[in-house]
Amino acid sequence: GAVVSQHPSWVICKSGTSVKIECRSLDFQATTMFWYRQFPKQSLMLMATSNEGSKATYEQGVEKDKFLINHASLTLSTLTVTSAHPEDSSFYICSAHRPRQSNTEAFFGQGTRLTVV
């Protein structure tokens, strides 16, 4: 079954509005979650690292005021795309790492297809 759940799976919004995407770890606590963006036929691009109880760490070139990240609990991180524009249309995926033996395994949400019209 799913280890990381992402919601919604798709959303269409009007230009200028804000959209919130949720990412939940279902059977483990995740102090760190990751948000990626994927363009068509491209691999995943890390946008930011979400840290529980503290500010997110953004990758170079990612606007922190546009992509607001909140990690208020050990099982939930949210990404809010503020004042969305058509160029923000993309596939957004979150991930969390679950400890496994002496290592860690990454699990991904189902992804959210955002279309801004």
Added chain:
Amino acid sequence: KQEVTQIPAALSVPEGENLVLNCSFTDSAIYNLQWFRQDPGKGLTSLLLIQSSQREQTSGRLNASLDKSSGRSTLYIAASQPGDSATYLCAVLGAGSYQLTFGKGTKLSVIP
């Protein structure tokens, strides 16, 4: 800076064939390497995780190998099926980091 390369970018095979997907990385200081599968418009499904101290992992018809010193990994799929058609992504987790570095993927098509 870690770079991950996957070859080939696309592969088309008839059903029943065995196939190998390749992944190479530039920095051998890794915690682990994961192979994922991504169906169109979907998230990533973890297939196999190889720890840096391991040389291979097997799950069903899938076998992944890791040669950390040479910076290479392969994903072997036996007796391919149309349901195996997807994009396969390789990702490495750097030592001392929680960040994954992904390759661009290999798009596999298995023809019935």
